[in-house]
Amino acid sequence: MKKRILGLDPGLAILGFGTICYQAKQPPVMDLSNSSNLIAQVVSKSVTLLDFGVIKTNAKEEMGKRLCIIYDDLNTLMEQWKPDLVAVEKLFFYRMANTITVAQARGVLMLVLAQHKVPFVEFTPAQIKQALTGWGNADKQEVQSAVARELELDYIPHPDDASDALAVALTASFQL
Secondary structure (H helix, E strand, O other): OEEEEEEEEOOOOEEEEEEEEEEEEOOOOOOOOOHHHOOOOOOEEEEEEEEEEEEEOOOOOOHHHHHHHHHHHHHHHHHHHOOOEEEEEOOOOOOHHHHHHHHHHHHHHHHHHHHHOOOEEEEOHHHHHHHHHOOOOOOHHHHHHHHHHHOOOOOOOOOHHHHHHHHHHHHHHHOO
Protein backbone atom coordinates (compact mmCIF):
# COMPACT_ATOMS: atom_id res chain seq x y z
CA MET A 1 0.00 0.00 0.00
CA LYS A 2 1.41 3.34 -1.07
CA LYS A 3 -0.15 6.65 -0.02
CA ARG A 4 0.73 10.28 -0.44
CA ILE A 5 -0.09 12.30 2.65
CA LEU A 6 -0.26 16.09 2.67
CA GLY A 7 0.12 17.63 6.13
CA LEU A 8 -1.16 21.16 6.73
CA ASP A 9 -0.49 23.58 9.58
CA PRO A 10 -3.23 26.20 9.04
CA GLY A 11 -2.52 29.90 9.32
CA LEU A 12 -3.42 33.12 7.57
CA ALA A 13 0.02 34.76 7.42
CA ILE A 14 1.87 31.45 7.04
CA LEU A 15 0.30 28.10 6.19
CA GLY A 16 2.77 25.23 6.45
CA PHE A 17 2.61 22.20 4.19
CA GLY A 18 4.52 18.95 3.97
CA THR A 19 4.04 16.00 1.65
CA ILE A 20 5.27 12.51 2.39
CA CYS A 21 4.92 9.13 0.75
CA TYR A 22 4.00 6.28 3.05
CA GLN A 23 4.53 2.73 1.87
CA ALA A 24 3.83 -0.49 3.70
CA LYS A 25 6.01 -3.24 2.29
CA GLN A 26 4.65 -6.74 2.50
CA PRO A 27 7.23 -9.37 3.45
CA PRO A 28 7.90 -12.19 0.98
CA VAL A 29 5.42 -15.06 1.07
CA MET A 30 6.67 -17.85 3.30
CA ASP A 31 6.38 -21.55 2.67
CA LEU A 32 4.09 -22.63 5.47
CA SER A 33 4.24 -26.35 4.65
CA ASN A 34 6.92 -26.79 7.30
CA SER A 35 5.33 -25.53 10.51
CA SER A 36 8.65 -25.62 12.36
CA ASN A 37 9.79 -22.69 10.20
CA LEU A 38 6.74 -20.58 11.02
CA ILE A 39 7.96 -17.10 11.92
CA ALA A 40 5.81 -14.06 12.62
CA GLN A 41 5.77 -11.78 9.61
CA VAL A 42 6.13 -8.08 10.20
CA VAL A 43 5.03 -5.48 7.71
CA SER A 44 7.80 -2.93 7.27
CA LYS A 45 6.95 0.67 6.60
CA SER A 46 8.84 3.39 4.86
CA VAL A 47 8.16 7.10 4.78
CA THR A 48 9.88 9.43 2.35
CA LEU A 49 9.83 13.19 2.09
CA LEU A 50 8.38 14.57 -1.13
CA ASP A 51 8.07 18.30 -0.50
CA PHE A 52 7.59 20.93 2.19
CA GLY A 53 7.23 24.67 2.45
CA VAL A 54 4.86 27.48 3.30
CA ILE A 55 2.16 29.57 1.72
CA LYS A 56 2.64 33.18 2.82
CA THR A 57 0.23 36.06 2.64
CA ASN A 58 1.05 39.72 3.19
CA ALA A 59 -0.56 41.31 6.26
CA LYS A 60 -0.91 44.57 4.30
CA GLU A 61 -3.22 42.93 1.77
CA GLU A 62 -6.98 42.88 2.29
CA MET A 63 -8.43 39.71 3.83
CA GLY A 64 -10.19 38.56 0.64
CA LYS A 65 -6.98 38.71 -1.40
CA ARG A 66 -5.08 36.79 1.28
CA LEU A 67 -7.72 34.05 1.32
CA CYS A 68 -7.59 33.87 -2.50
CA ILE A 69 -3.82 33.33 -2.36
CA ILE A 70 -4.32 30.45 0.07
CA TYR A 71 -7.07 29.01 -2.14
CA ASP A 72 -4.99 29.21 -5.33
CA ASP A 73 -1.80 27.86 -3.76
CA LEU A 74 -3.60 24.97 -2.02
CA ASN A 75 -5.25 24.03 -5.30
CA THR A 76 -1.82 24.01 -6.94
CA LEU A 77 -0.47 21.73 -4.19
CA MET A 78 -3.44 19.38 -4.53
CA GLU A 79 -2.99 19.16 -8.29
CA GLN A 80 0.77 18.73 -8.06
CA TRP A 81 0.87 16.01 -5.37
CA LYS A 82 -2.57 14.40 -5.68
CA PRO A 83 -2.61 13.30 -2.04
CA ASP A 84 -4.56 10.22 -0.97
CA LEU A 85 -5.05 11.71 2.48
CA VAL A 86 -4.68 15.16 4.03
CA ALA A 87 -3.81 15.63 7.69
CA VAL A 88 -4.66 18.95 9.34
CA GLU A 89 -3.64 20.34 12.69
CA LYS A 90 -6.75 21.21 14.69
CA LEU A 91 -7.27 24.83 15.54
CA PHE A 92 -5.75 25.78 18.87
CA PHE A 93 -7.47 28.65 20.69
CA TYR A 94 -5.11 31.07 22.32
CA ARG A 95 -5.96 34.64 21.24
CA MET A 96 -9.44 35.42 19.95
CA ALA A 97 -8.34 37.85 17.18
CA ASN A 98 -5.75 35.40 15.87
CA THR A 99 -8.14 32.45 16.17
CA ILE A 100 -10.74 34.14 13.95
CA THR A 101 -8.27 34.84 11.13
CA VAL A 102 -6.82 31.33 11.31
CA ALA A 103 -10.37 29.94 11.23
CA GLN A 104 -11.03 31.89 8.03
CA ALA A 105 -7.92 30.42 6.40
CA ARG A 106 -8.94 26.99 7.67
CA GLY A 107 -12.35 27.43 6.04
CA VAL A 108 -10.65 28.00 2.69
CA LEU A 109 -8.51 24.93 3.32
CA MET A 110 -11.61 22.79 4.00
CA LEU A 111 -13.27 24.13 0.84
CA VAL A 112 -10.29 23.08 -1.29
CA LEU A 113 -10.26 19.59 0.26
CA ALA A 114 -14.00 19.19 -0.37
CA GLN A 115 -13.63 20.32 -3.99
CA HIS A 116 -10.84 17.78 -4.55
CA LYS A 117 -12.83 15.07 -2.71
CA VAL A 118 -9.82 14.09 -0.62
CA PRO A 119 -10.37 12.55 2.81
CA PHE A 120 -8.79 14.31 5.76
CA VAL A 121 -7.96 13.63 9.38
CA GLU A 122 -7.35 16.13 12.16
CA PHE A 123 -5.00 16.02 15.12
CA THR A 124 -4.59 18.29 18.11
CA PRO A 125 -1.12 19.62 18.91
CA ALA A 126 -0.96 17.24 21.90
CA GLN A 127 -1.82 14.23 19.69
CA ILE A 128 0.95 15.18 17.26
CA LYS A 129 3.50 15.60 20.05
CA GLN A 130 2.46 12.29 21.60
CA ALA A 131 2.72 10.44 18.28
CA LEU A 132 6.17 11.78 17.43
CA THR A 133 7.88 11.96 20.81
CA GLY A 134 5.78 9.79 23.12
CA TRP A 135 4.97 12.84 25.24
CA GLY A 136 2.00 15.16 24.68
CA ASN A 137 3.80 18.15 26.21
CA ALA A 138 6.99 17.91 24.14
CA ASP A 139 8.55 21.19 23.09
CA LYS A 140 8.94 22.38 19.50
CA GLN A 141 12.61 21.32 19.29
CA GLU A 142 11.78 17.75 20.35
CA VAL A 143 9.05 17.52 17.71
CA GLN A 144 11.30 18.97 15.01
CA SER A 145 14.07 16.50 15.89
CA ALA A 146 11.55 13.66 15.70
CA VAL A 147 10.45 14.84 12.23
CA ALA A 148 14.06 14.81 11.03
CA ARG A 149 14.64 11.36 12.58
CA GLU A 150 11.48 9.81 11.12
CA LEU A 151 12.27 11.15 7.65
CA GLU A 152 15.96 10.21 8.00
CA LEU A 153 17.07 13.79 7.37
CA ASP A 154 20.35 15.25 8.54
CA TYR A 155 18.66 18.63 9.03
CA ILE A 156 15.50 20.01 10.61
CA PRO A 157 13.09 21.28 7.97
CA HIS A 158 12.51 25.05 8.07
CA PRO A 159 10.57 27.21 8.48
CA ASP A 160 8.87 25.94 11.63
CA ASP A 161 5.43 25.94 9.99
CA ALA A 162 6.65 23.50 7.33
CA SER A 163 8.22 21.26 9.99
CA ASP A 164 4.91 21.36 11.89
CA ALA A 165 3.04 20.33 8.73
CA LEU A 166 5.42 17.38 8.25
CA ALA A 167 4.76 16.39 11.88
CA VAL A 168 1.02 16.34 11.11
CA ALA A 169 1.58 14.20 8.00
CA LEU A 170 3.79 11.78 9.95
CA THR A 171 1.15 11.49 12.67
CA ALA A 172 -1.35 10.44 10.00
CA SER A 173 1.09 7.88 8.60
CA PHE A 174 1.35 6.25 12.05
CA GLN A 175 -2.40 5.61 11.89
CA LEU A 176 -2.17 3.59 8.65
